[in-house]
Amino acid sequence: MRLRTILAIYAAKLTSLFIKLMRRGAGATLPGYAAYKIDPNILSVMSKMVSKQTIVVMGTNGKTTTNSILNHVLSAQGKTVISNRTGANMQNGIIAAFALSADWKGKIHTDYACIEVDENESIHVLSKLKPDCIIVTNLSRDQLDRYGEVDLVRDKVLSAIKSVPDALLVLNSDDVISYAMSYDCPNPVITYGIGEQIFDSRAGAGSRESIFCSRCGAKLEYDIFYYGHLGIWHCPNCEADHPAVNYLATNITQQEESYSFSVGSTHIHTNAHAPYNVYNTLAAFCALCALRITKPQAAAAAIGSFNYQNNRELIVNIRGSRFQLHLSKNPIGFQQKISLVLKDSKPKDVIIQINDTAQDGKDISWLWDVDFQFLADSNAASITLAGSRRYDMGLRLKYEDIPHSFTTDMKNTIQTLAENGTGNVYIIVNYSGLYQINHLLQELQTAP
Numbered sequence: 001m002r003l004r005t006i007l008a009i010y011a012a013k014l015t016s017l018f019i020k021l022m023r024r025g026a027g028a029t030l031p032g033y034a035a036y037k038i039d040p041n042i043l044s045v046m047s048k049m050v051s052k053q054t055i056v057v058m059g060t061n062g063k064t065t066t067n068s069i070l071n072h073v074l075s076a077q078g079k080t081v082i083s084n085r086t087g088a089n090m091q092n093g094i095i096a097a098f099a100l101s102a103d104w105k106g107k108i109h110t111d112y113a114c115i116e117v118d119e120n121e122s123i124h125v126l127s128k129l130k131p132d133c134i135i136v137t138n139l140s141r142d143q144l145d146r147y148g149e150v151d152l153v154r155d156k157v158l159s160a161i162k163s164v165p166d167a168l169l170v171l172n173s174d175d176v177i178s179y180a181m182s183y184d185c186p187n188p189v190i191t192y193g194i195g196e197q198i199f200d201s202r203a204g205a206g207s208r209e210s211i212f213c214s215r216c217g218a219k220l221e222y223d224i225f226y227y228g229h230l231g232i233w234h235c236p237n238c239e240a241d242h243p244a245v246n247y248l249a250t251n252i253t254q255q256e257e258s259y260s261f262s263v264g265s266t267h268i269h270t271n272a273h274a275p276y277n278v279y280n281t282l283a284a285f286c287a288l289c290a291l292r293i294t295k296p297q298a299a300a301a302a303i304g305s306f307n308y309q310n311n312r313e314l315i316v317n318i319r320g321s322r323f324q325l326h327l328s329k330n331p332i333g334f335q336q337k338i339s340l341v342l343k344d345s346k347p348k349d350v351i352i353q354i355n356d357t358a359q360d361g362k363d364i365s366w367l368w369d370v371d372f373q374f375l376a377d378s379n380a381a382s383i384t385l386a387g388s389r390r391y392d393m394g395l396r397l398k399y400e401d402i403p404h405s406f407t408t409d410m411k412n413t414i415q416t417l418a419e420n421g422t423g424n425v426y427i428i429v430n431y432s433g434l435y436q437i438n439h440l441l442q443e444l445q446t447a448p
Contacts, residue, residue: 001113005046006106006322008039012099012109020267024234030095043091045130046098049108050082054129055287056167058157059137059178060150061333062280063089066137067116069284074112076302077294082113088114091125112293119153123159126167133291134161134187135170135283139177140228141366150210151175161185161277170287172279173245174230180240181359192286198254198275199226200339215240227339247286249278253279266296272308276336278395314438316445319418321425321440329360329430337428338370341378347422350380351386351413353429353437360430364389373400381422386410387433411440 012031014096019030035042045055045323057067064087076082084097084099094115102108117125119139136157141150158181163171165186171178173191182189210229213220219236225231234241255346263285270281281303288299314325324405328334341350356362375383375397383404385393390406397429407413429437 002039004039005042005080007044008035009102009106010104011035011038011097012096013104016096017264018164028084028086028096029090029092030096031094031100031280032094035095035099036092036261040423043095043098043125045337046095046102046108046127047113050110050113052079052111053132053293054115055121055133055135055291056126056129056131057114057137057283058119058122058311059118060140060153060330061134061210062137062276062283063116063135065277065308066135066283067114069281069303070114070287071285072306073288073294073299073302074114075299075306079111080109082115084116085205087116089118089120093127093337094129106181109225118155123163124154126160126406127163130164131167133170133287134140134164135169135171135287136178136181137280137283138172138175138228138230138332141330141369148399149363154178154181158184161187168287168290170283170290172230172283173243174232174279175227175243176214176220176229176233177210179243182243183215185188185242190286190290192244192282193242193245193281193300194226194247194252194278195245195248195250197224197226198259200343213240214236215220227335241328247281247282247289250368252278254415263296266300269304270308271304271306274308274313274336274340277308284293314441316372316441318414318441319443321418321421323414323418323427325427325429325434325437325441327431327434328428331366333430334367334370337426338372338374338378341380341426342374344424344426345379346424347379347381348424348426349417350375350378350383351407351417351427352383352385352393353410353427353433354385354389355387355432356391357432359432365393367393367396370396372397375401376400381415384413386413410437411444414440414444 012035015031015034058062073081082101084093090434139154162185169187169189171191173179173193211219213235216233216238220233221236223232230241241286247263249261259272259278260269285299288294289296316323326337328337356364384407386406386407
């Protein structure tokens with residue numbers, strides 16, 4: 001162990017301790033920044049200390065949930081795991097996860113590393129992590145001012161993958177953009193997908209990210225269309241076609257607020273109440289089995305106790321009213337949340353908070369790619385808009401003739417709805433509002 005690396009680890013630990021003492025946040029990234037300033041090569045050094053395997057998860061939607069499932073299954077089987085569990089997926093957050101896991105001698109004692117990686121950051125991180133497996137959940141537009149169009153994101157991710165050609169690539173076969181990367185990389189590829197229609201037409205509304213074949217440019221055709229650009233696709237002009245799926249979800253059923261499905265002879269019961277989480281579960285299951293880390297039945301048993309709320313979704317009861325919190329930060333994700341609201345036929349109140357911080361992306365033009373007109377049929381008694389871009393959201397709903405109101409006091413709004421609302425409240429927020437509203441809901445839940 002180099003002295004420089006040890007000093008970097010000490011800097012990370014002391015920075016984390018200071019942040020906690022000052023109660024200035026979770027300390028998920030600044031310790032990594034301090035460590036990197038002392039030893040820019042620290043990630044390459046520490047990643048070599050993982051005794052078994054490193055799994056990286058990337059993708060526009062679902063990567064935090066998928067990575068959390070991996071952590072849960074491995075931990076349930078007595079394995080030690082390093083992970084950036086808070087979702088700090090930039091280089092500093094990843095360094096912090098490793099540095100804070102080390103002992104004071106600079107040593108890491110872990111079986112596995114499960115690391116969520118930002119797509120833009122992948123080109124700088126993957127060559128240092130040298131993962132054994134890379135999961136790509138899906139690729140679509142997200143924060144246009146930061147990422148640009150999805151083709152640019154795909155090219156960056158592909159370049160990063162090519163830098164680690166021995167890593168097993170786990171791809172969503174139903175996502176034509178993600179799967180097309182397999183044409184141009186040398187990595188071994190394993191696929192997962194869904195074998196039947198579980199998404200209604202309202203989930204599939206909105207713009208598609210890709211309608212043309214990446215090989216010949218012809219317009220793609222779909223045998224089954226799910227949502228966004230996901231489905232059973234083929235090109236009518238060339239040999240590009242939806243691949244045979246290695247891990248296929250079939251017999252998908254919904255019982256109350258949970259989904260179950262089969263992969264071959266293995267039955268998987270989840271606590272997920274949203275159909276898109278079938279994909280996230282399947283991605284983690286596919287990687288664990290393909291790497292032979294665990295047997296299918298053992299993985300399925302552990303998945304059964306996984307909590308899908310995972311800080312990205314939350315259900316609480318406040319004064320007899322049921323509140324659901326959901327994260328939505330791009331067109332495809334928001335369309336899925338609208339579909340979730342529509343599946344609930346009971347009267348409801350809806351709160352939508354849209355911010356435009358650096359975390360969210362300054363460009364919120366994506367709101368015009370979401371089919372909000374479905375909210376007119378959602379049996380919503382009220383729709384309240386909040387956040388720094390609440391008036392932009394209001395303009396979007398005005399074009400659909402959907403009544404709405406505004407608030408700058410989220411706590412008061414929640415308390416009012418808890419006492420005088422329908423008793424059934426959905427809160428949809430983009431990224432910067434997620435943890436603030438999460439904490440507020442939990443605080444109000446326990447308030448006398």
